[in-house]
Amino acid sequence: MESKEPKKAKNALKRVKKTLSLSAVGKLSRDALKRSQSIDNQLQADKDRKQNELSLLLLGGACCGKSTFVKQLRIHYGDGFPEEERLQYKNQVHDNVSGAAHKIINYMHTHDISFEKECMMVQAEEFQRRNPVLDINEILKTPQPVEERPAASKGANSLLAMACSELSKRFAILNMKCNGLSLNDQQLLLTFWNDKNFQQCYKSGQSKETSPENLTPQEIYFCDNMNRILSENYVPTHQDILYIRRPTLGVIEHVFHVDDLLYRVIDVAGQKSQRKKWIHLFENVTVVLFFVSLSGFDETLEEDDTLNSLTDSLNTFHDVSHNHYLDKTDFLLFLNKYDLFKEKLKTVQLKTFLASYDGENTPDACVKYVRDVFHQHRPCHKQVYTHVSCATDVEMMSDILAKVLNIIAEINCKKSGKLF
Known part of the structure; x- marks a missing residue:
């Protein structure tokens, strides 16, 4: 017959193991509950954040x-x-007024109108060559070489990435024309502006009836502020920045x-x-x-x-x-x-x-x-x-x-x- 003492010891050992097991389970449960609460809190925080993001x-x-x-x-x-950033818009303002000058010079050519000093027409042509105007629609139409195109993939996100990658390449081309005007060309443009015949063509260029290359409201605004925006210490104003025309x-x-x-x-x-x-x-x-x-x-x-x-x-x-x-x-x-x-x-x-x-x-x-x-x-x-x-x-x-x-x-x- 088995003695009572070993039996009691075995039962005590079982109780200890059960207690330890329940304690471990309880710890695991508490850890799981904490993790669950943490996840719930994070989900609620994400929900609140998304509700506050429009x-x-x-x-x-x-x-x-x-x-x-x-x-x-x-x-x-x-x-x-801030003023430091407004200074960075100076080149874009210059490019806008340069584009207007292109149209006026082209108008003079078309209507056989010369500057008061005829030799200025040669300088005007050189000005146009140094400051070319890029046609945004031509840039968008230009196909990219096959080897430069992003690899085709499925899904809206990848399609958007592919579109943005392609446009980034083309935008790099456009950025070439955001160099503003050299000091010499700024002075030359002021010389054009003070020419009576250039002024006459500028006024004609504001009318859709008289000019197929009529000036935009933005170009008219910058031309009317020509002396200010070509001054030595020019800093673009809020109004100047609002009038800049630069396609997205x-x-x-x-x-x-x-x-x-x-x-x-x-x-x-x-x-x-x-x-x-x-x-x-x-x-x-x-x-x-x-x-x-x-x-x-x-x-x-x-x-x-x-x-x-x-x-x-x-x-x-x-x-x-x-x-x-x-x-x-x-x-x-x-x-x-x-x-x-x-x-x-x-x-x-x-x-x-x-x-x-x-x-x-x-x-x-x-x-x-x-x-x-x-x-x-x-x-x-x-x-x-x-x-x-x-x-x-x-x-x-x-x-x-x-x-x-x-x-x-x-x-x-x-x-x-x-x-x-």
Whole structure:
């Protein structure tokens, strides 16, 4: 018969093992619970962060004011362009005024007009050779060599990376023309500017009727400030930076912090040839800001002179607003360049280019018609907030931006289920 003492010892050992086992299990459970709580906390933190991050996608045709809108955001809600950075825009300002000089010199050639000193025409031609103007549409059309193209791969992200890689190569070409003007060429340009015949052609170049290469509003602005921007101690002002015309290539993301919210503003190329890449940016967008150039009602696209600019904007708005990836995304519609629109209506009839319009040729009546036409092209369930704007007007945009950010914050609250 087995003695009682060893049996008691065995039972005691079992109890000790069981206690140790339960203790280990308890420790494991506590560790697992801590890990679970840590994961839950991280998920909640990520959720809160995402609810406070808003993605704003800027869409619209070329030269409609998207990039100027971003500059206004920087002026009012960003770093305001410190002087050190404003100095970096000097070359871009010079390139803009150099482009205007090209047009005026070409106009002089076409109409057989010489400078007061005929020998200056040779210097003007040399000026053009030293400061060539690159055609953005030609750059975009230029095919890249097969061996330089990124390897083909599947998926939206890789397609976007491939598009951006290709555009980066082409943007490097464009950057070659961002060298500004040498001191000698600055002085030469001032000499041109003080020439009576050059001035006459400049005034003619402002009229669409007298010049096929009419000057843009930006070029007119810089020419009117020629002496200031070619002075020795020139530092670009906020207004100068707003007027710089430099096409966006590829995708540029800007970040702004406003009232505990982080705004990711995505600015993309507006040229017609680049729009097929837009679809890869439609995912997880809080709102779409769609820009229309009101003053484009009597203009054609730079890359397609058979297509009316305003009609193209309307067609693009229809396609984008009906895209199923943006089915639940609200739109903010900016009818931009209102100042130029008003000025054009003084001499041009809207109905000449929009045959469906038969109202008065007043700014209010014409804007109302354009706004109504765009709203008719939106899906019936989609909310579209409309703003009439002038992206180069700092005071006007201050008020508009405050309203826009308030609307976007309200939209975000509704989507996240928060009370506003």
